[in-house]
Amino acid sequence: MAANEYPRIFQLGESAITVEFGDSISETLNDRAVSLAERFDRAPFPGFIESVPAYASTTVFYDPVAVRRAFPDFNAAGDAVKVLIDSAIAGLDRRETKTAKPIEIPVDFSAECGLDLEALAVRSSLKVTDVISIFTARIYRVYMIGFLPGFAYMGEVDERIASPRKETPRTLVPNGSIGIAGRQTGIYSLDSPGGWQIIGRTDVSMFRPEDEEPCFLKAGDHVQFVPAS
Amino acid sequence: MSIIVTKPGILTTVQDLGRTGFRRFGIGPGGAMDRTAARLINILLGNDENAAVLEMHFPAAEITFESECIFAVGGASFTPFLDGVEIDNWRANEAQAGSSLKFVDKISGNRSYLAVAGGFTVKEWLGSSSTNLAARSGGHRGRRLELGDRLAIGDSPNEISSRPRWISPAMIPRYSRFPTVRITRGAEYASLTAEGKDVLATAKFTITGDSDRMGFRLKGDVISLIEPQEMLSSAVNFGTIQLLPSGQMVVLMADHQTTGGYPRVGHVVECDLPVLAQLGPGDSVAFEIIDHLDAEKLYIENERNIGVFRAGITVGR
Numbered sequence: 001m002a003a004n005e006y007p008r009i010f011q012l013g014e015s016a017i018t019v020e021f022g023d024s025i026s027e028t029l030n031d032r033a034v035s036l037a038e039r040f041d042r043a044p045f046p047g048f049i050e051s052v053p054a055y056a057s058t059t060v061f062y063d064p065v066a067v068r069r070a071f072p073d074f075n076a077a078g079d080a081v082k083v084l085i086d087s088a089i090a091g092l093d094r095r096e097t098k099t100a101k102p103i104e105i106p107v108d109f110s111a112e113c114g115l116d117l118e119a120l121a122v123r124s125s126l127k128v129t130d131v132i133s134i135f136t137a138r139i140y141r142v143y144m145i146g147f148l149p150g151f152a153y154m155g156e157v158d159e160r161i162a163s164p165r166k167e168t169p170r171t172l173v174p175n176g177s178i179g180i181a182g183r184q185t186g187i188y189s190l191d192s193p194g195g196w197q198i199i200g201r202t203d204v205s206m207f208r209p210e211d212e213e214p215c216f217l218k219a220g221d222h223v224q225f226v227p228a229s
Numbered sequence: 230m231s232i233i234v235t236k237p238g239i240l241t242t243v244q245d246l247g248r249t250g251f252r253r254f255g256i257g258p259g260g261a262m263d264r265t266a267a268r269l270i271n272i273l274l275g276n277d278e279n280a281a282v283l284e285m286h287f288p289a290a291e292i293t294f295e296s297e298c299i300f301a302v303g304g305a306s307f308t309p310f311l312d313g314v315e316i317d318n319w320r321a322n323e324a325q326a327g328s329s330l331k332f333v334d335k336i337s338g339n340r341s342y343l344a345v346a347g348g349f350t351v352k353e354w355l356g357s358s359s360t361n362l363a364a365r366s367g368g369h370r371g372r373r374l375e376l377g378d379r380l381a382i383g384d385s386p387n388e389i390s391s392r393p394r395w396i397s398p399a400m401i402p403r404y405s406r407f408p409t410v411r412i413t414r415g416a417e418y419a420s421l422t423a424e425g426k427d428v429l430a431t432a433k434f435t436i437t438g439d440s441d442r443m444g445f446r447l448k449g450d451v452i453s454l455i456e457p458q459e460m461l462s463s464a465v466n467f468g469t470i471q472l473l474p475s476g477q478m479v480v481l482m483a484d485h486q487t488t489g490g491y492p493r494v495g496h497v498v499e500c501d502l503p504v505l506a507q508l509g510p511g512d513s514v515a516f517e518i519i520d521h522l523d524a525e526k527l528y529i530e531n532e533r534n535i536g537v538f539r540a541g542i543t544v545g546r
Contacts, residue, residue: 008416011413013469014413014496014499014521014527018416018463020463023460023461024461049250050250050252050253052252052253052488054462054488055463056461057461057463057464061249064525065529065532076521076522076525077525078525144462144488145254146487147255148486149254150254151255153462209364218254219253
């Protein structure tokens with residue numbers, strides 16, 4: 001197959017269009033995805049519903065009837081939105097990357113919270129304390145929120161502690177658990193089934209349904225884990 | 230004005246047309262599976278089409294009206310009985326204080342909707358009355374209805390003595406247990422083998438038993454990619470058809486997760502989603518592939534038809 005040309009723009013049904021900026025996990029691609037989403041949130045077009053940044057893509061949801069009404073010269077609502085996306089992408093390149101302060105998240109790495117920590121250390125031929133210091137040495141970027149309300153997909157963890165998902169997922173991973181899957185790390189935002197290797201737990205709740213901003217993290221944020229004292 | 234649940238039914242939830250603006254936080258739209266049914270019966274009663282309704286599965290709920298109330302049932306045919314007398318779907322009915330409504334037999338479809346003039350009143354969560362079971366939020370206390378739950382009814386612009394009204398059969402989705410549903414091609418459609426494309430366009434797929442409001446798992450001939458693909462997760466949509474590594478497909482439904490990482494072979498055309506949403510385990514579906522431009526025309530035409538119906542109801546009042 002021919003290599004994909006990026007950005008790649010396609011319909012996701014009649015009321016959404018996805019832009020893929022690439023097919024790898026990188027801060028640069030994620031920056032573009034987050035910036036494009038923010039651009040539409042800040043300056044929505046008529047019929048715009050919402051935008052969703054992911055690892056290396058942005059999806060724009062819209063109301064085809066409202067878009068048709070606002071842009072009658074186009075053959076289809078999808079064509080109008082594609083043109084809007086194209087011009088928004090063209091405006092992205094000069095944007096400077098934000099350097100916000102990382103958000104500190106305290107983690108309890110005790111055995112009752114870090115359910116898989118010991119096994120992960122053994123598999124990696126490391127001491128538990130080494131795994132903790134390797135894990136907390138990095139600042140992680142939130143690439144996207146998905147899977148559960150407020151579940152942040154972050155990366156990338158040091159290769160030495162990268163770990164595949166569990167062969168049999170747990171039926172219940174406690175809310176606040178911090179897991180590793182491959183070179184990704186994430187924080188469970190609810191009690192949920194899940195297959196990530198659990199290395200610790202935080203008291204900071206990622207999902208706060210009663211709040212106006214119900215989720216603690218968003219794509220583009222940076223996170224620093226610190227051992228809870 | 231209120232109703233009380235005298236039997237909760239197997240899965241009864243408060244739903245509207247969904248919650249927008251929070252997908253980027255992992256909170257999907259949710260909402261009624263058969264949005265057309267919910268919209269039509271709301272419009273019939275003079276409600277905002279987004280008013281909260283009850284979505285019921287079979288065995289359905291039994292409820293008692295605690296005040297006079299105009300109501301309508303639509304979607305699946307579960308043989309509704311009001312005070313022992315059978316009533317029809319898609320009609321406005323009048324209940325008295327103390328009237329009871331129950332559903333005695335499943336004739337067709339899997340999700341029946343109950344709307345009341347004025348709509349059910351629950352505390353909105355993030356701008357919507359829909360129940361998000363995964364987040365345990367929205368709807369009635371973030372959960373399915375239980376015995377003894379009381380739901381308030383909003384003020385209705387309708388007069389209680391208004392003449393009976395019904396929905397023209399032409400407006401009602403063409404429900405079937407074995408429908409052909411129109412789809413558009415997804416981003417990875419081009420990566421299917423020629424044989425896989427042929428299977429997608431011609432085979433029948435059975436809805437399996439582990440299908441629910443999150444997604445319908447399909448069982449049928451295996452569909453293959455030309456070469457395996459590693460994909461990054463990105464946003465998905467109600468109606469997105471994903472190809473699993475097993476070669477079987479899953480169609481994402483109202484409570485789908487906001488992101489997914491499986492190849493997208495297609496998307497169910499939105500005005501055909503209600504027909505799909507009424508299927509249950511053992512039913513089967515075939516797909517007809519159409520171009521995006523035609524799908525958008527269908528979308529706009531469907532909205533126009535619903536708009537004409539709405540205008541007719543408003544004028545008739």
